[in-house]
Amino acid sequence: MNELMRRLELRVPVVQAPMAGGITTPELVAAVSEAGGLGSLGAAYLTPAQLVEAGAAVRALTARPFAVNLFVPALLPRVTPEEVAAAEAELAPLHAELGLPPPALPGRVQEDFEAQFRAVLELRPAALSFAFGRLGAGRIAALRGAGIMSIGTATSHTEAQALARDGVDAVVLQGNAAGGHRGGWAHDDLSELAFLIRRVTLSGRVPVIAAGGIMDAADVRAALGAGASLVQCGTAFLRAREAGTPAAYRSALAAAGPGATVLTRAFSGRPARGLANRVTAQLASPLPYPLQNALTRELRAAAARAGRAEFLSLWAGEGSARGQEGTASQILRTLWPGA
Ligand SMILES: Cc1cc2nc3c(=O)[nH]c(=O)nc-3n(C[C@H](O)[C@H](O)[C@H](O)COP(=O)(O)O)c2cc1C
Structure with a gap:
């Protein structure tokens, strides 16, 4: 003790x-x-x-x-309209796949x-x-x-x-x-x-x-x-x-072998470790935290509802x-x- x-x-x-x-x-x-x-x-x-x-x-x-x-x-990072547009454009095809309207950075992050x-x-x-x-x-x-x-x-x-x-x-x-x-x-x-x-x-x-x-x-x-x-x-x-782990997240964890995790900024703009998926592979120009986190929120929520693990932030450690x-x-x- x-x-x-x-x-x-x-x-x-x-x-x-x-x-x-x-x-x-x-x-x-x-x-x-x-x-x-x-x-x-x-x-x-x-x-x-x-x-x-x-x-x-x-x-x-x-x-x-x-x-x-x-x-x-922290103080909110400054970004240019071009950087926001680039991050939104990268996300747009994933939104389309889930039947969501095009992504837009919310005012409140x-x-x-x-x-x-x-x-x-x-x-x-x-x-x-x-x-x-x-x-x-x-x-x-x-x-x-x-x-x-x-x-x-x-x-x-x-x-x-x-x-x-x-x-x-x-x-x-x-x-x-x-x-x-x-x-x-x-x-x-x-x-x-x-x-x-x-x-x-x-x-x-x-x-x-x-x-x-x-x-x-x-x-x-x-x-x-x-x-x-x-x-x-x-x-x-x-x-x-x-x-409260969603079902699709649980299945991805159950299927993951050793070495399945990566350090990624794709979901939030801050480095985080999780199971590799389409988002970690495809989003190459995320905005800094917390902007990217706010930008991807809709995608993650829709993916959880639809049971689509390839669009979820599957945070997990190397011991998963x-x-x-x-x-x-x-x-x-x-x-x-x-x-
Ligand atoms: C899904 C998930 C969400 C996490 N969210 C938070 C959080 O909200 N706040 C926090 O301080 N740490 C958070 N962490 C990090 C944990 O506090 C802790 O450092 C980490 O889980 C330890 O590594 P392990 O996952 O290998 O046990 C999170 C970790 C995971 C796996």
């Missing part, structure tokens, strides 16, 4: 990763927390009202601690972060984890005042040190095998996980939550052995019964071929047999 486990009242040193976009349903979050791990609600794409509602739905299912996760916004942050303060989950940037000392102090732990995301030693200076309670360290978006903002080492854990824990400034490619009990033991306090697993929970179906608590037991 380490300090982080004690503070988060965990019986199992496993965090179920937040996965924005409807995968981390209240049912999944609650099932993991109820089984002794830390469930996390991926709330980056939720409105403040939806965030509070989802948090209440978790609380209706469990009295145990859980986390909420947000994306820290991301949620109101300040309002989301206020909703988190109101909800008071055990922890707020965040990716894509720094919250700053003021917001971290506000969280502490509300009894909410702050957990940043780093992809390198440099980013981990910056978060430690800001006063976060823990850092999620993403190794190169991790599924989903690269969560850093300044410098991505794309290092192998064990190397990254050793490098960051050596300085001992901040507890580490290790993420990326952790799919079974041996992986968990290796990460803890390298110095991590907890592990965070996303891909391992994608096929959980309680997860080792993923299993089951309930969240069964999956947690494969990660930590004592769960």
Whole structure:
């Protein structure tokens, strides 16, 4: 039992990763927390009202601690009309295939972060984890005042040190095998996980939550052995019964062999790891994040409705071929047999 486990009242040193976009349903979050791990609600794409509602739905299912996760916004990138037109033109044939009107960049490209942050303060989950940037000392102090732990995301030693200076309670360290978006903002080492854990824990400034490619009990033991306090697993929970993963996504995961993932900017404009498909192969000139993310939203929603995995963002880590179906608590037991 380490300090982080004690503070988060965990019986199992496993965090179920937040996965924005409807995968981390209240049912999944609650099932993991109820089984002794830390469930996390991926709330980056939720409105403040939806965030509070989802948090209440978790609380209706469990009295145990859980986390909420947000994306820290950056200044909106400047793009020329020609760049927008090029990205829209590349997407147009895919829209046509799904019977959608031609793509057009929406006016509103991301949620109101300040309002989301206020909703988190109101909800008071055990922890707020965040990716894509720094919250700053003021917001971290506000969280502490509300009894909410702050957990940043780093992809390198440099980013981990910056978060430690800001006063976060823990850092999620993403190794190169991790599924989903690269969560850093300044410098991505794309290092192998064990190397990254050793490098960051050596300085001992901040507890580490290790993420990326952790799919079974041996992986968990290796990460803890390298110095991590907890592990965070996303891909391992994608096929959980309680997860909101669409059927076509589940089938693609079940069929994926080793080496099926690529790092791509095609869907969102930020590098993310997922199963290769037509979008990752065909979209070569994406706009910067969050513009591309907003531009491809309609395609992804229509693809999910139509069950067309070739147009879905199939975020998954390099361990995806080792993923299993089951309930969240069964999956947690494969990660930590004592769960
Ligand atoms: C489908 C999917 C969605 C993700 N969404 C988020 C997110 O909303 N916020 C976040 O901080 N990390 C997100 N991640 C990254 C995870 O926090 C974690 O770093 C990653 O899943 C670890 O690698 P693994 O997938 O090999 O377990 C996502 C990962 C996946 C697979």
